Structures are given as C-alpha cells and as structure tokens.
Amino acid sequence: MTILVAVKKNGKVYLGSDRITTFGNEYVTDLVRGSKIIKLKHAYLATSGYSLLDNIIEHLYRNNHKMMENTFSDRSHVFSFFLELYNELKKSFTLVEPGKDTFASMYNVFLVVTPTSIYGVSTNLSVSEYPRFAARGAGSDYSVGCLYGLYDVLDDGLELTRVALEAACHFNVYCKEPLDILEVKAADFGKSFKDTHKVPQSHLTTFTSLTGLQGKVVLSGAKSTNSAKNGTVEKQSASGVSSSVKTAKKSAAKSTVARAAAAKSAPRAKKPKTTGGGKAKKGRR
16 A cells, blocks of 8 residues: 655645565565656556556656656646556556456556646545645545645645655555655656666655654744744744733823822821820711
8 A cells, every 4th residue: 555645835846655565474664676756758646456557657667658658738738648557557457356357447546747737536536636635545545635734834745745654654654655755847847768768766765764843833823923944943923912912001100199199198087086084076977
C-alpha cells in the first residue's frame, strides 16, 4: 500500500510518497530505486495499488511509447494519457483472476503533478483537478484532514507535505517511512533522467523518521501570528490586553483622587451640644 500527497502553496507544487511495498504478509522499505515518484516527460506521477503498474510504465517509458509525449496541460490531456494506458493494459498486460478482470477499472489510483497543477485519477479513470492539495492511497483520510487543518497555518509547502505523509504513516499500518518529497520545477521537464523513469535521489528530500511539528508553535489570538520557521517563534505584543490594563489602572487612580477630593470638600458634622453633665441630648423624631 502507499500514501501519496501533493500540495500547491505560494506558487510551488510538491509531490510526496512513502516507500513501503507489501508482499502478502511482508513489507519492505529499502528496495533499489524504491521511490514511488515517476518522472514523465512533462509531469510527475505516483500511483497506489499494484506495483506492477510501475513495471508497465517503465516498459512503456523505455520503449518510447507515444503516450510519453503527453503534455498534461489540462484535465483532458491527463484523461487521454490514462485512456491510452488503459488500452495498453487491455491489449498487452491484462491480468485475469478467477471470475474477475483485474484491470477492468484500472484498480490503481494516481496523482499527477505539473509545475502549476495537481490532478487525481480514480480507478475508473475519472480525473479531478485540485486547487490546493490532494492525497491518494492508504491513510489518505488522515493526510487530507491534516492538510485541511494546517494549510493556512504553515507557509512551507514541503513541510505541509511532510506532515500530511506522517499523519498517514502514524495512523495507518499500510504506510511507512522513509518519505520522499519532490518540488516540481519547470526546469525538470522536456528532458529525461538517464536510464530510469524514477526520480534520482539527488532530486528528492527524504525523511527517515517521523518528527511531527516539533519545534513549531502556533499562537492563538486575534493579534497573534505564527513565525515557527526553523523552530523559532516570534514574540508578539498583546497590545489590546496591555492597553486595557493601562486604562483600568488610570480609571482606578482617577476614582481614588475623586474620592479624596470629595472627602475634603464635604462639610464636617457638628458636634452635639452638651449639658452640664457633658451628655448629649437625645434627639427626637
């Protein structure tokens, strides 16, 4: 199983995945060229499902299949690519299980990213474009929830992608680090990497352990902002609170002065007259 995450933030697009590959009851995370991010001529692609799709795309890539020239410039071009892939699977790579045609609905799901766009492809080949972020595969519910909560809090798209991948790895047994993240740059397209359809390690940022949001603090309050980059937090002056305190102190001081002035100006009570015995006369009602 696999977790795939794509994020668009501040004009940059990122694509990330874990490295787990399962074989029945077993799993591995250290396969040679184990990154799940595939480099096409005009887009990056990652898939969750049968690992056989990786072999098939590699075969088509090495044989310069015409579909590899797809520009992925809009949703219709993305659909055309997967329609061709589906036809190729039916023609040359069909797998048949008892009573079931495995690729009748492709089975795998995909994320396709360009320097400007994020596309998700479902098992029935339907293509959706996402404005901010998307996730596919095992644990994708956790990743999407994480992205929803943090997208407007963290400015770094790579960090958003990392934390979303980590959320899936933490809660879903079919996702596991290391995590590979790639910034999608226009300069990478129009050319191919030598002898491989996989992205070289030099182009990836890889995280070998889960660290969450350690060193990052989000400050709450109308006048507070978060400056949590590099593990530091910018201190904000609580101007609203301090002005209220000052106002309260001034009001208290004025009240004290007013009471003192009123006490001085108030007429003093006359002492009661006394008779010979020095006792005050009793008043009457």
